Amino acid sequence: MSAGHGVNAIDRALRRWEGTASRRDFLKSSGLFVFGLSALGAAGEGLAAQPAADGPYPDPDFLQLDSWLVVHEDGSATFYVGKTDGGQGTGTATRQMMCDELDIAFDRATVVMGRTDLTVDQGGSGGSDAIERDAMVGRRIAAEARRVLLEMASERFGEPVEELRVSEGVISLASDPSRSVTYGELVGGRRFDVALTGANINQAGGVASIKPVQDLKLVGQSIPRYDIPAKVDGSFEWAVDVHLPGMVHARNVRPPFAGATLTAVDESSVSGMPGFLRVVRKGNYVAVVCEREEQAIEAAEGLAVTWEKPATAPFPPSDDLFAYLRSTEPEPRSGGRGAPQVEGDPDGALARAATVVEAAYDVPFQGHTAIGPAHALADPSDGQMTIYTNDMKPYSHRTGIAEFLGMPPEEVRVIWMEGPQLYGRTAADDAGFEAAYLAKELGRPVRVQWMRHEETAWDTKGPAFAIDLRGGLDADGNLVALDYRSRIANYAHVGYNQARTVLIAQLMGLRPERPVPGGAGGPDEMYHVPNRREETRAVRLPLVFETPLRTGNLRDPNGPQITFAAESFIDELAAAADADPVEFRLHLLRGAADDDEIFRRARSIAVVEAAAKAYGWEARPSPARAGGGRLLTGRGIAYAYRARTTVAVIAEVEVDRENGQVRVPRMVCAHDCGLVINPDGLENTIQGNLLHGISRTLYEEVRFDGEKVTSVDWRSHPTLTHRDAPERIDVVVVNGDPNPDRPDLRPYGAGEPSHKPVPAAIANAVHDATGVRMRRLPFRPERVLAELQAAGV
């Protein structure tokens, strides 16, 4: 690759490295492909343009310390992390944790993330596990490097390791601090050559133990994110910014109707346009390639294509979706999937209950609708394939594209660069597959970018749910039975970057060998209810493939939908019991004495109590007695856990009884994710989770008629805006561990958990304010107004 007017900073740095040292050859001759990158190099300038790394691109060996961590001559370090940062600051937090274990200053390290040729396969992003799982591996590796450095110093000084002290990359004798050696002097520019152990990447580690929490200095500090200055001054290089010599631009032409079959393409309709190069067509996939980007846009719009509508409607209109989900026979249960989970005797307990409450909740499909649409650049130079992408899972992107193109994986590399959010959409990044396919067809670098209507209509969707709940209270208002039954429109889940399920593959007629109905768990709470049933069944829409309603993971997949129903219903039960919603929950949480190994029950109680205290919660049943003014105010709580993190959210709302507009002026979030690495980064992440949750609660819905998605831009698919942002957000960081000072306290995930309770908290607040129970998302003004009027509010 030679320099265009925008070249990846890492590549520049790598070139610089290669120009200044023989390290690469040395490592190469040893069978390792580990590249050093000096801290200075990342901002290097005036570098000669030369190939960064010729293929093939074998996997870095995760059992070699050198694959994870390099110490340079100047004592700075580079960490190689097989994750991707979606803007939650996981790169900064990982660097804090590894610097702490290695014992170097934060500004003496850089992090390289998500390059399949340079970083070990830690899977990229997903499941809020970057800090909880993968950075803990990084800690172990950094601790091992420190141990090895101490041994080297011990040998040099002829003194036992116990007599040595380490401070910021300098090892000295405790008895004579004037005798010291730096990390750079010990190993700078050379390999550690230390083998690690571990059955898999997540278990990789050495002999050294990680430090007790009390000895960590950088962990727990709000160190500013390293990526923010360049994002603010315009110098940051995103995946959208990469330019290569000779690259050309493509735009897709999508079927105008779901399930349509392409019958004819009239290339002459665009072949005379300036810059026109090719129409590429295979099956129902069509793209136009032009020299310039605006030419490709115009040609894709102008291309005359004839489509034939499918014989049967692909799906019911969005207004009929929930009736369809409830009336259609679900997919057969198979292999335990869809089987009800039963505890006690729910039917008997409901029959004996003093009060039975029943309610039905509906959640529509919701899109990811990233602020920038899908995009990628693929370079087929030298018979290899390099993809520049913001795919959050670059490793499966690589193997998926290799399989799709019929290339050996080692001839394909994926270079992750930042892009517009991730939240699950880029776990199946279609544009990278399209760019690679077109680059192979044209034999030159091709950049693909989707248009807005394409992204909003055809991105992956969070599945729609229809949830029916029954609950039984005894004469004292105790919850004795809970029956949760959900139907989920989640068929042929597209998975992650699979060669047969990405959109281009579907349109080309490829199909997975075994299409699998999607599933979902039940509510994530720790309530003690003696009799329960939970059942989730997938319902198939008529069109399974080539559909704009293909599902994919959307931030905390399924959690907000399930919790909207479950935690709204807990409030309905509390109201039926004439109980305060906080007290009612605490009673359910305290109902059992036992707890699990991570104290999830105790930590659930802690967040509910902390949220109520921070809000200044006044104990009383809901709804509040409505006042007479135009604006009705109320407060609502919801609680949940995700994996090992517990969270409680309180929303305060104002409901305008004249136009149905709901506002959320204040939110409180109590959050226990164990060890906090970067408090400000955590707070920013939680704030984003909460506001994204407000957006999904008030506005977001995929609309469709019987043949196509009709919500295609920011007017037809509205999102939260500045006007809707709360005026006050209180984030309360909780450590509810019974032994809060435990030296082995672990961090748990924070990228998604606080998203989960938001819709229910708002629904409960709207009920508190108005007495009206909103059971269908989103709460757009016209829907709220209709409910208020029906209830005579």
Added chain:
Amino acid sequence: MQETTLTVNGKTHTVNVDPATPLLYVLRNDLGLRGPRFGCGLAQCGTCTVLMDGRPIRSCILPVSRTRGEITTLEGLPEDGELHPVQQAWIDEQVPQCGFCQNGQILTAAALLETNPAPTDDEIRRGMNPILCRCMTYFRIQSAVKRAAAAMAETEADR
């Protein structure tokens, strides 16, 4: 194709493109600028914002032939090597998550404070409302605008 001359961040450029080409593609692909980015192509989201004679415009829909006066992109906002107070406030408040939309947020805030140096909370909300953020960093953006306004007032008072 037609030669068009435009002034961007204080430099004059001549490009040879279809005069109907939206300014965004010229800035990104011909001039190599990274600040303005494609978000919607419909002037709905603000990700492509640039300043034209100090006023925020949507470069995704403005034909290059209709640009007038001085174009300023995010890269051109600093003066004499110093970040604009709005940019500094963005760092101090640690505003961005992914950061993809922040170009439009920062330029719109800078233009807002130019015409209204001491906006109320409500004026900030209304002034910033056209710029969308899907990481939903609105809360911090609004704090940063207030911080920038205070910093600019202090600089003014020192003069």
